[in-house]
Amino acid sequence: DARVTQTPRHKVTEMGQEVTMRCQPILGHNTVFWYRQTMMQGLELLAYFRNRAPLDDSGMPKDRFSAEMPDATLATLKIQPSEPRDSAVYFCASGWGHEAFFGQGTRLTVV
């Protein structure tokens, strides 16, 4: 049963620390998305890759966030340094064409 896998599922960290979230997209999918979900803002598109190339990361605060796809089986989202306002659930999704398949998310709490 193919699925998008995200690790860790939960992360609690102190302000100022680096946080790395990982995503394994579904094999064969050529598109990977990173979303952030908060009560206030809903689901925000942070970054978007096609065939491993970053196409749009305009939704991401560039000074502290970075997204990469070192290979087709791994996408990463880093926050350095983390801040309390980064607390949210971060979702990775992969797709081929017009449907996105979501991972279970990483719940990040920055204290």
Add this chain to the structure above:
Amino acid sequence: SQQGEEDPQALSIQEGENATMNCSYKTSINNLQWYRQNSGRGLVHLILIRSNEREKHSGRLRVTLDTSKKSSSLLITASRAADTASYFCATDYVSNTGNQFYFGTGTSLTVIP
């Protein structure tokens, strides 16, 4: 922002009743999709309607699309307690970098047994 808006924000109905959720968006789209999110989980794709379609059915789901009004509705008939979840519309927006999905604010549906 490309995000759409949904209404109502929250909806509570009795089991067996129909639930209707609406979504409005801002830009021209290729298609519109509806997703469901159970508490603490990722989103699950429900149904896709293309911009040249006006209505689509899938089981107990009925989706309509009015591109002139930039709006869509999701109807769940004969609701069940298991339908309790948040429902999001997502617009497939074409930019010069390809297809991007933007999600609405969501409708939280509670179906009371």
